[in-house]
Amino acid sequence: MIRLLLADDQALVRGALAALLDLEADLEVVAQVGRGDEVVEAARASGAEVCLLDIEMPGLTGIDAAAAVRRELPGVRSLVVTTFGRPGYVRRAIEAGASGFVVKDTPARQLADAVRRVHAGLRVIDPDLAAESLIDGPSPLTGRERELLTYALDGSPVAAIAARVHLSEGTVRNHLSAAIGKTGATTRSEAARIALDRGWL
């Protein structure tokens, strides 16, 4: 009997996944949480062996939660399940100590197998995403560039960003210009969108 923890902020999806996995004779969902920062505590309390983690969660992302599980509960394995197949996510999830990475549009029947493989100590990674994450490599953005791009995501004017990070407008423009070059974009909004798509933020 494999003991499972489910973490997803959408209650409907969480409950539905629980129903799906409980149908398997050798799987048992022993805990469900809706926030990333509740994962470690719930896993410890319930004695979970495998954690199914969504990335987009309040409190802590699924990737950071996987790192926390790795650190606090070394025997527990993590399987990251997410909506968005962003190449950078795969890399970061694996570096954080996750044993597997699956996107939400894989067939439902494969999920239980993925859980079993992870529990057995194997790695499970979506092959398309693995290839994609290899070809475009790790994020080329520097720390400042990444930070300023996240502020630029909502289309804020340069002046607002400059004030927020206590920098000259010229400096902000310069970092963003570098990011525009590295993403192949022509405006900072486009650069921010591209970086987000690739999981660089």
Added chain:
Amino acid sequence: MIRLLLADDQALVRGALAALLDLEADLEVVAQVGRGDEVVEAARASGAEVCLLDIEMPGLTGIDAAAAVRRELPGVRSLVVTTFGRPGYVRRAIEAGASGFVVKDTPARQLADAVRRVHAGLRVIDPDLAAESLIDGPSPLTGRERELLTYALDGSPVAAIAARVHLSEGTVRNHLSAAIGKTGATTRSEAARIALDRGWL
């Protein structure tokens, strides 16, 4: 026995919802599709009585699919289930003839009840969203404004948008300026993001 059709582009979520709803004694999932433009045909072939429709789907949105069901199969009711609780979505879903609107972070056990209510001819609408969609009213954007905003979503320069719709750059700037005023934004990217959040696009 209520006959259900499930439409969601994420196979994992679709399968999980099927598992969840099949647990109910009086519900039966008779069809599953991953595209909006397959809904009507599958509903007809399977004799579904209620359609559970996600909004974000390839081919046709869940809202447009609800309208198509309304038109082609008048006896069949639609329940829209979506990730994003955007006020404009509720209004448009109801106008399209959907009988219910539920967001994906409602508790799983309430979903079956929502299906039963819709099947019985009642309306099921998330109360918070209903209130929100009333206070900020329908979209104040004109046709052109909405069109140009969608093109501005990815941060394209004005020149690119102007070329795409065969208009002068000045005209494009003017429409976008109007949209900026109506959304309370200060840049077109911000305006596009706000309009998207409210379901105006």
Added chain:
DNA sequence: ACCTCGGCGTGACACCTGTCATGCCGGCGG
């Protein structure tokens, strides 16, 4: 110690962008 290199920060310049005043056109009520 010296050099080099990459990240960071700054200001000047050319260009793009948002605002405004203006005009055209179709629909609607007096």
Added chain:
DNA sequence: CCGCCGGCATGACAGGTGTCACGCCGAGGT
């Protein structure tokens, strides 16, 4: 019929934006 209004289109002007050349500093390599 006529005036009025709202949507659409355009160009001029002021201000915001991306690019560039430059300088500073700390981390390796020689």
